[in-house]
Amino acid sequence: MSSEQLVWLITGTSSGIGRHLTLAALQRGDKVIATGRSRSFAKLADLQAQGADVLELDVTAPLESLQEVAKKAVQIHGRIDVLVNNAGSYSSFIYDTSYSSSTNVFGPLNVNRAFLPYMRERHSGTVVWIGSLSGWRSAPTMGLYSATKHAIRALSQTLHTEISPLGLRSICIEPGAFKTDLLTSDNRASHGVRIGDYKLLTEAVEAHLVGLNHNQAGDTNKGVEIIIDVVKGEGCAAGKPFPLILPLGSDVHGVIKEQATFAREVHYPYLTMSSQQLVWLITGTSSGLGRCLTLAALKRGDKVIATGRSQSFSKLEDLKAQGADILELDVTSPPETINEVAKKAIHIYGRIDVLVNNAGYGEIGPLEEKTSKEAYDQFNTHIFGPLNINQAFLPHMRERRTGTIVWVGSICGWICVPTIAMYCATKHATRALSQALHAEISPFGLRSTCIEAGFFQSNIFGAAHHVTSESRIDDYKELVATTDAQWEAMNNNLPGDPVKCAEIIVDVVKGEGTALGKQFPLVLPLGSDAHGGIKEVCEKTIGQLGEWEDVICSTDFPRVA
Numbered sequence: 001m002s003s004e005q006l007v008w009l010i011t012g013t014s015s016g017i018g019r020h021l022t023l024a025a026l027q028r029g030d031k032v033i034a035t036g037r038s039r040s041f042a043k044l045a046d047l048q049a050q051g052a053d054v055l056e057l058d059v060t061a062p063l064e065s066l067q068e069v070a071k072k073a074v075q076i077h078g079r080i081d082v083l084v085n086n087a088g089s090y091s092s093f094i095y096d097t098s099y100s101s102s103t104n105v106f107g108p109l110n111v112n113r114a115f116l117p118y119m120r121e122r123h124s125g126t127v128v129w130i131g132s133l134s135g136w137r138s139a140p141t142m143g144l145y146s147a148t149k150h151a152i153r154a155l156s157q158t159l160h161t162e163i164s165p166l167g168l169r170s171i172c173i174e175p176g177a178f179k180t181d182l183l184t185s186d187n188r189a190s191h192g193v194r195i196g197d198y199k200l201l202t203e204a205v206e207a208h209l210v211g212l213n214h215n216q217a218g219d220t221n222k223g224v225e226i227i228i229d230v231v232k233g234e235g236c237a238a239g240k241p242f243p244l245i246l247p248l249g250s251d252v253h254g255v256i257k258e259q260a261t262f263a264r265e266v267h268y269p270y271l272t273m274s275s276q277q278l279v280w281l282i283t284g285t286s287s288g289l290g291r292c293l294t295l296a297a298l299k300r301g302d303k304v305i306a307t308g309r310s311q312s313f314s315k316l317e318d319l320k321a322q323g324a325d326i327l328e329l330d331v332t333s334p335p336e337t338i339n340e341v342a343k344k345a346i347h348i349y350g351r352i353d354v355l356v357n358n359a360g361y362g363e364i365g366p367l368e369e370k371t372s373k374e375a376y377d378q379f380n381t382h383i384f385g386p387l388n389i390n391q392a393f394l395p396h397m398r399e400r401r402t403g404t405i406v407w408v409g410s411i412c413g414w415i416c417v418p419t420i421a422m423y424c425a426t427k428h429a430t431r432a433l434s435q436a437l438h439a440e441i442s443p444f445g446l447r448s449t450c451i452e453a454g455f456f457q458s459n460i461f462g463a464a465h466h467v468t469s470e471s472r473i474d475d476y477k478e479l480v481a482t483t484d485a486q487w488e489a490m491n492n493n494l495p496g497d498p499v500k501c502a503e504i505i506v507d508v509v510k511g512e513g514t515a516l517g518k519q520f521p522l523v524l525p526l527g528s529d530a531h532g533g534i535k536e537v538c539e540k541t542i543g544q545l546g547e548w549e550d551v552i553c554s555t556d557f558p559r560v561a
């Protein structure tokens with residue numbers, strides 16, 4: 001993209017990284033359209049005084065109003081070269097589904113939809129997403145924030161695969177703890193202590209965040225210079241290939257290296273669930289893995305409450321004939337309905353020992369073509385629905401001081417495949433939620449694990465189970481045609497055997513068979529493709545960390561001895 005004068009549009013420039021990036025880009029001689037929402041728009045006045053153009057833009061606004069802003073923005077200098085999805089909120093507490101997901105995920109998706117047509121028209125442009133260290137490590141009470149940042153990395157990488165043939169690029173910058181206003185109480189959607197069991201944890205995390213606020217190790221001024229270098233291919237980035245992700249800060253360098261080498265510590269004091277008869281509740285059992293898991297658990301002598309939504313409920317009859325209890329449950333139902341189903345389910349055997357968040361489908365189509373509703377639907381089935389279901393069952397499990405939550409993640413929690421951006425984003429987010437949840441509930445004797453299966457035989461890519469997108473934008477026609485044919489061909493020709501996968505999940509939960517004597521895994525890939533795919537991503541990531549180490553670690557403030 002070289003040292004020509006660029007036109008940047010940056011969201012969330014009232015403070016922090018957005019503000020520093022605006023000033024640094026101006027100083028390099030670039031043009032910047034600094035944007036902010038109405039409540040903090042006055043804070044952009046000094047950016048304007050220093051040469052920025054300013055526009056009001058709330059990333060959570062409806063698409064139509066973002067498209068209006070995009071039109072105005074493009075008129076200012078005739079183009080936008082760099083779009084920076086920077087606005088973000090920090091939402092602590094795992095069950096607050098609305099706040100940071102709309103600001104951190106659905107908002108930027110709409111902003112991209114508004115600006116990408118102008119970039120495609122010119123066959124040139126860079127999209128920058130500001131991710132986070134939390135896109136790799138999911139700490140207790142930060143599950144949802146981490147989930148959004150995991151999702152962003154997936155969205156950026158998938159977007160890159162879709163737009164790079166058109167001359168565009170996408171990068172996810174993943175800063176560690178930088179000195180900004182992100183952790184001030186205004187930007188933190190904290191709801192205080194709602195459940196007594198979490199009181200100690202909540203207070204400890206609050207104290208930690210208050211202590212960390214404005215004491216972060218990362219120097220924002222240094223960080224933004226690197227972002228500009230990378231976008232312009234100058235300075236520290238000169239001669240290096242454009243990276244698709246770029247961590248910033250020695251803290252994030254360490255965390256990613258640890259995650260990518262699989263050197264995860266397992267803090268798990270309550271290992272045993274043993275071979276007692278367990279009661280399972282599994283979502284999405286009309287076909288595929290859910291069905292196999294139901295049969296595998298029944299075969300081991302366990303009880304299973306198999307659930308399915310109304311349109312496929314009749315398919316559960318033969319599970320019933322084989323000993324399962326069946327209940328109607330659409331995971332996207334309102335919380336009140338889910339709570340009613342939970343009550344009924346617990347009543348059957350007086351308890352639920354294992355909850356499996358399995359229901360899922362694949363939302364297919366290029367990121368830019370996906371409507372807000374389609375993006376939301378995918379998150380609703382894979383993330384928000386399971387969160388509501390967890391909330392319905394966790395009080396019961398906490399009361400009994402025992403219980404296991406199994407999340408069916410995917411190889412797509414690591415790899416990013418064109419035309420399934422939303423699927424990949426939700427599966428990245430699933431791992432984050434499971435890990436944060438485990439850290440939060442393990443003190444009560446509960447556990448959570450994320451099974452990251454490779455591609456296995458099921459209906460997931462069958463016509464009834466994925467939402468095919470007929471190409472809506474000419475630029476993506478070829479991509480859609482190719483990938484749709486690939487999905488169809490893959491269906492019924494997938495390498496993994498769901499029966500074997502189900503047997504191992506039962507082993508892991510019961511600590512039997514293949515899992516005997518092993519520590520309960522917080523993440524478990526299954527399938528040779530998952531093993532190979534995840535390993536490749538980890539090795540590439542570690543390679544890139546090495547190649548950029550001096551740059552990544554150069555943004556810290558000097559250490560005070």
Ligand SMILES: NC(=O)c1ccc[n+]([C@@H]2O[C@H](COP(=O)([O-])OP(=O)(O)OC[C@H]3O[C@@H](n4cnc5c(N)ncnc54)[C@H](OP(=O)(O)O)[C@@H]3O)[C@@H](O)[C@H]2O)c1
Pocket residue numbers: 283284285286287288289290308309311312329330331332357358359360361381408409410411452453454455456457458459460461465494
């Ligand atoms: N197959 C793979 O290669 C693969 C790889 C990694 C991970 N996974 C994951 O494995 C899980 C199971 O998928 P599968 O491969 O077994 O595919 P599948 O055969 O298509 O099964 C998906 C199940 O989810 C149900 N479902 C979808 N939306 C639902 C909703 N709103 N409420 C309740 N149930 C709903 C479906 O029910 P209906 O019949 O009503 O649609 C079906 O029972 C998913 O989370 C998927 O992402 C699959």
